[in-house]
């Protein structure tokens with residue numbers, strides 16, 4: 001069954017609120033907020049698919065709320081339909097310039113509100129799907145390299161980075177070329193998918209971001225774990241892949257699919273470029289592979 005979309009109504013006019021509730025409650029899950037001081041936090045606290053905002057709220061703070069919603073990265077993508085008592089083109093232009101997807105003047109016609117809302121929700125759904133397609137890896141359903149790079153950069157420069165540590169861990173399947181040659185490429189795909197799921201589960205347990213780095217390599221990134229925890233995460237990843245016991249009789253080192261893990265960990269990362277960090281993680285991985293299916297962590 002399709003999930004009802006969540007519509008957030010920001011309006012302090014009880015009549016508006018009642019009319020909108022009557023029109024929309026049958027098809028959607030509605031949330032309300034009348035207080036400009038709390039509405040943005042409440043929008044963030046709920047899954048919100050679309051916002052209806054009365055810009056003529058009591059103290060005239062509607063445009064300010066709209067501006068804040070569009071400046072905040074976590075609410076930026078939520079479509080906002082502005083409802084206004086003003087028929088001034090200037091106000092309409094202001095609302096649209098600030099990022100509203102639509103501007104409806106009062107008194108509004110219920111059918112028009114319902115139809116416009118339906119259209120904007122359909123556009124949002126398509127945008128969400130596009131967003132997903134450009135960020136996810138098609139085979140493993142993990143964040144792809146593009147999304148991974150974005151996250152690595154954000155973690156390296158964001159608030160969490162202020163804590164002063166940063167790690168990148170590269171996990172690579174051992175002898176995967178021979179796996180493909182022996183079992184076939186399709187079987188190789190299934191194996192990659194299973195390994196990705198096992199890594200994802202482990203990463204989630206430690207709240208670590210994970211993505212597909214390239215063909216047979218995955219990367220885990222953290223800006224909050226110390227070297228001991230990073231070592232535990234690497235060991236858990238190693239154990240999780242071993243526990244899958246996916247047969248690999250063509251591997252010269254293990255009867256089942258195994259991984260090698262290389263990581264770089266720094267306490268004072270602000271001076272190191274992302275490229276340098278990746279290079280270090282890669283050379284740590286090469287070291288782990290040299291010693292065959294081991295873990296090698298380089299601390300800088």
Ligand SMILES: Nc1nc2c(ncn2[C@@H]2O[C@H](COP(=O)(O)OP(=O)(O)OP(=O)(O)O)[C@@H](O)[C@H]2O)c(=O)[nH]1
Pocket residue numbers: 139173174175176177178180184185186187188189192214215216
């Ligand atoms: N099935 C499948 N194979 C892939 C995919 N991406 C990369 N590969 C294969 O993974 C293999 C990786 O080979 P190599 O980089 O030589 O690594 P290796 O076989 O582990 O060899 P060593 O690095 O010496 O351990 C190549 O044969 C790629 O074709 C994929 O999405 N699906």
